[in-house]
Amino acid sequence: MIWLRHSISSPSASADTLMLWLLRAAAGVAASLVLLILFFLVAESWPLLMRDLPITHFVTDSSWHPDEGAYNLAPMLSGTLYAAGGALLLAMPLGIASALFITYYAPPRGADAYRRLVELLAGIPSVVYGFWGLTTLVPLINQLQPPGSSLLAGILVLTLMVLPTITLTAHAALVAVPGDYLRGAFALGMSRWAMVRGVALPAARMGIVAGAILAAGRAVGETMAVLMVTGNVVQHAGGLFDPERTLAANIALEMPYAVSDHRAALFVSGLTLMLLVMLLWSAAARMGRG
Amino acid sequence: MREISHVEIMSSGHARGDRMVQWVVYFAAILVSAAFVWIVWDLVRGGIGHLSWTFLVESSRDAGRAGGIGAVLVSTVLVLLIALAVALPLGWATGALLAEYVPAAGGLGHTVRYSLQVLAAVPSIVFGLFGNIFFCVYLGLGFSILSGGLTLACMLLPILVSTAEAGLRAVPGAHRLSATALGMSRTATLWHVLLPAAAPALVAGLLLGIGRAMAETAALLFTSGYVDRMPDSLLDSGRTLAVHIFDLSMNVPGGDAPAYASALVLIAALLLINVLAMRFAAGWQRGKMVTV
Numbered sequence: 001m002i003w004l005r006h007s008i009s010s011p012s013a014s015a016d017t018l019m020l021w022l023l024r025a026a027a028g029v030a031a032s033l034v035l036l037i038l039f040f041l042v043a044e045s046w047p048l049l050m051r052d053l054p055i056t057h058f059v060t061d062s063s064w065h066p067d068e069g070a071y072n073l074a075p076m077l078s079g080t081l082y083a084a085g086g087a088l089l090l091a092m093p094l095g096i097a098s099a100l101f102i103t104y105y106a107p108p109r110g111a112d113a114y115r116r117l118v119e120l121l122a123g124i125p126s127v128v129y130g131f132w133g134l135t136t137l138v139p140l141i142n143q144l145q146p147p148g149s150s151l152l153a154g155i156l157v158l159t160l161m162v163l164p165t166i167t168l169t170a171h172a173a174l175v176a177v178p179g180d181y182l183r184g185a186f187a188l189g190m191s192r193w194a195m196v197r198g199v200a201l202p203a204a205r206m207g208i209v210a211g212a213i214l215a216a217g218r219a220v221g222e223t224m225a226v227l228m229v230t231g232n233v234v235q236h237a238g239g240l241f242d243p244e245r246t247l248a249a250n251i252a253l254e255m256p257y258a259v260s261d262h263r264a265a266l267f268v269s270g271l272t273l274m275l276l277v278m279l280l281w282s283a284a285a286r287m288g289r290g
Numbered sequence: 291m292r293e294i295s296h297v298e299i300m301s302s303g304h305a306r307g308d309r310m311v312q313w314v315v316y317f318a319a320i321l322v323s324a325a326f327v328w329i330v331w332d333l334v335r336g337g338i339g340h341l342s343w344t345f346l347v348e349s350s351r352d353a354g355r356a357g358g359i360g361a362v363l364v365s366t367v368l369v370l371l372i373a374l375a376v377a378l379p380l381g382w383a384t385g386a387l388l389a390e391y392v393p394a395a396g397g398l399g400h401t402v403r404y405s406l407q408v409l410a411a412v413p414s415i416v417f418g419l420f421g422n423i424f425f426c427v428y429l430g431l432g433f434s435i436l437s438g439g440l441t442l443a444c445m446l447l448p449i450l451v452s453t454a455e456a457g458l459r460a461v462p463g464a465h466r467l468s469a470t471a472l473g474m475s476r477t478a479t480l481w482h483v484l485l486p487a488a489a490p491a492l493v494a495g496l497l498l499g500i501g502r503a504m505a506e507t508a509a510l511l512f513t514s515g516y517v518d519r520m521p522d523s524l525l526d527s528g529r530t531l532a533v534h535i536f537d538l539s540m541n542v543p544g545g546d547a548p549a550y551a552s553a554l555v556l557i558a559a560l561l562l563i564n565v566l567a568m569r570f571a572a573g574w575q576r577g578k579m580v581t582v
Contacts, residue, residue, distance in 0.1 A: 019477040020391060024398075026383035030447050031402040034409050037420045037444075044423055097318030105315045114319055116568070121326055123564045125505030127532045128553050131539045132329050135336070135546060160325055193311040214411075221413025223508040224536060248415045248508070255422070255512050270419040274412060281411040 041271040048264035058268060064234045066254070066262035073269060078236050079244040080273075082151055083226060084219035086240075087158030092212060094159070095166030096201075099208075102167070103174040104196060115171070122164035130228030133157040138229055145241045149231030152240040157225045162215040169214065173207025174200055206287050213284035217277045223248040247273050333557060336550030345551060350518050353542045354534065359552055361520040365435060365528030366504065368521060369514055372439025373503050374496070377446040381499075382492065384447070385454025386480060410448035414508040417445050421513035433527040438514025445509060446499040453498065457491020458484055490570045497567035501560050507532040531556050 048071070049055055061072035098118060102111045133153055142148025177200050185195040201208070223246075231243025232253060245253075247269045258266050348358035384402065392399035421441030431437045461484050469479040485492070507530075515527030516537060529537070535552045538545035 016476045019480070020387075023383045023387035023391060026380050027387045027398070027402045030380055030384045030451060031405040033444055033447065034405045034412070036424070037409075037412065037416065040420055040423050040428075041416070044419075094318050094322060097315045098322055101315045101319040105312060106319070114323070117323055117326055119568070120561065120564060121322070123501055123505070123560050124329065125507070125532055125556060125560065127505075127507040127536050128333070128557060129329075131535055131549060131553055132332055134539055135550075136328075136332055160329075163322065191305070191308045193308045196311075217411055221415065223413065223415040228536070228540060248413060251415050251419065252508055252511055255419070267419060267423075270416050274416050277411050277413055277416075278408060281408060285407070 038274065041267055041274060044267035045264055045271050048261055048268060064250075066258070066265060069261065071261075071265040071268075073247070073265075073272070075234050075236050076245055076247045076250050076269065077272075079151075079230070080220055080246040080248070082237055082244065083154040083158055083230065083246055084216055086151070086155035087162055087219045088212065088216055090155065090159040091163045091166050091215065095163050095211075095215075096170050096208065098163070098167040099170035099174055100196060102171050104192065104200070115168075118164045118167050121160065122168070126161065126222060126225040127228075129157050129161055130225035133225060133229040141241070147231060147243060149229060149243050150241045151230060151237045151244050153229040154226045154244070154246075155240070157229055158219050158222060161222060161225060162219050165215040165218055166208075166211050169211025170204070170208045173204035173211070176207065177203040210284045210287035213280050213287065217280040217284070220280070221248060221273060221277050223252050227252055330557070333550060333554050336546070337552075337554035340547045340551035341554060345548075346555070349520055350534075350548075354518065354538045354545055354548055355542060359531065359534060359548075359555065361518055362529050362531055362534045362552075365514070365521055366530040368435045368524065368528060369439045369442060369510070369530055370500060370503050372436060372524065373442035373446055374499070376440060376443035377450055377499065378496070380443075381447050381450025381495075382454045382485075385451045386458060386485075388451070389455045389458035390476075390480060390484065406448045406451055409444070410452075414445065414506060417441055417509040418512055420444070421509060426513060432525065433513070433515035433517075434525045435514055435521055435528040436524045438510045438528070438530070439524075441509050441513045442503045442506060445506065446503060449499050449502060450495050453491055453495025454488070457488035457495070460491065461487045494567050494570035497563050497570065501563045501567065504530075504556065504560060504563075505532060506530075507536050511536075 058071055059074040059077070061070045063070050064072050064075065098114070102115050102118075106114060133156070137153050137156055138148040138150075140148075141150060141153055181199050181203055182195060185199045190198065226246050227249035230245065230249065232245045232249055233243040234245050234250075235242070237244040251266050251269050251273075254262070255266055345358040346363065347360045349361040350359065351357035384406075388399050388402060418441065421437060421444070425431050425437040425440050426433060431440075465483050465487060466479060469483045474482070510530055510533055514530065514533075516529050516533065517527035518529045518534065518537075519526075521528040531552060535549050535556065538549035538552065
């Protein structure tokens with residue numbers, strides 16, 4: 001860091017220059033990947049996007065029947081939003097309570113063990129969550145109300161999957177609250193809950209919200225687990241026990257046999273997903289900085 | 291700090307409410323722990339009976355209902371090796387540039403970091419679409435272990451870069467000063483002083499990357515494909531362990547027992563990697579890696 005601009009080690013300056021250019025090239029490749037991905041998504045979607053204008057036909061077509069040239073993505077959009085929204089609704093209170101448990105309520109050993117457990121939960125592959133949901137949750141829900149493969153199963157599995165993101169970011173935000181605030185609250189004779197609600201949570205609010213938005217991005221983009229438990233019927237789910245299909249699941253299901261326009265429609269779904277996630281990410285980044 | 295003004299109102303010692311909140315928080319923690327135990331218990335109970343040495347080394351027969359996961363494991367390792375062979379040099383070089391060669395804020399460093407953060411947020415299914423169109427179709431690699439590995443390499447870059455950058459930044463400035471005082475070139479300093487000093491962080495990042503790659507399914511479905519034979523070359527399609535679990539549980543009636551056993555193998559491998567990564571990351575955070 002000291003010799004940031006000019007190297008004072010002249011003996012092998014040419015090797016250093018070469019090295020710098022190599023590193024720059026590597027960084028250039030790494031940085032241009034996002035653009036490359038966007039470029040190919042747009043290039044593959046373009047023919048279909050431009051053929052039938054306006055592009056609102058992706059939500060106004062009669063239905064999703066690729067053989068007949070009807071590409072209505074609205075049921076998949078609603079499916080994605082229902083599943084992600086439901087999962088966030090459950091995972092937010094659970095995750096924030098978990099973060100409070102780690103930060104303020106648990107004994108030191110318990111906090112450490114529980115944080116490990118949450119990190120392990122984050123490491124379980126989505127296909128294993130999906131498999132577990134399919135063999136355990138779906139039969140249970142089926143006993144309540146058939147068919148079992150439903151929005152509810154998707155929400156429950158997604159809740160477990162985004163919980164670690166919310167917990168760990170909320171924990172990081174709570175740890176970053178200045179100790180003086182807490183000591184001040186303590187000196188005022190506040191109870192623990194009053195301190196948490198009145199001081200810690202408001203001070204950590206931005207970080208917690210940023211974590212929740214990141215979790216939303218993960219829930220929206222999640223494919224395998226949701227694909228395996230939601231039943232994949234293209235429809236607007238009328239209730240928690242109805243099967244539905246998400247955008248991501250739709251791509252994974254139909255990509256193997258899709259050709260021409262149908263394939264382009266799937267790339268449109270992918271592009272939508274990508275833009276949605278980028279939007280959420282930039283919101284989270286702004287929150288995190290603010 | 292704005293909110294603190296209404297704090298006084300709440301501070302009049304609601305012991306009962308306080309106790310109730312404590313119960314709610316404990317209940318949430320117990321609920322989450324129970325879910326974790328439930329998942330692991332289900333997988334162990336379902337898979338342990340099917341697990342054996344022959345299951346690990348044999349190739350699968352009858353669409354995976356019989357036989358084992360030998361060929362699948364080989365494909366998994368090959369995909370992983372390709373991903374790492376490409377992503378490690380790229381990721382660590384980018385990390386070195388960000389930490390050592392460009393100003394922390396603004397300019398090139400900002401652009402690279404920003405685009406990598408966006409890359410980290412891209413859903414894996416979108417990586418699958420990109421890998422399919424770019425590696426399989428545009429570069430003509432077809433459904434192959436090579437395509438799958440390259441797609442995974444793109445996914446791993448952000449985590450490798452960020453761990454490498456953080457690890458290099460944690461190396462004390464005195465190392466750089468001493469190296470300069472000894473007349474070492476910047477390349478030599480990076481190679482012989484900084485990278486070895488940051489090794490624990492690099493290894494932690496590597497392990498996290500391996501974990502992420504092994505868990506990946508959606509990006510591989512239409513890049514490395516479904517074929518469960520023993521691969522002859524890197525241009526053959528090969529099925530990874532995660533894809534194997536997906537296929538057995540969704541497309542093969544009666545495939546649950548081998549799916550449980552495969553999931554158990556995958557989870558066990560990931561747990562091991564996770565524990566190792568935590569150990570390295572912990573050692574690095576304590577700042578005890580300065581043993582050059």
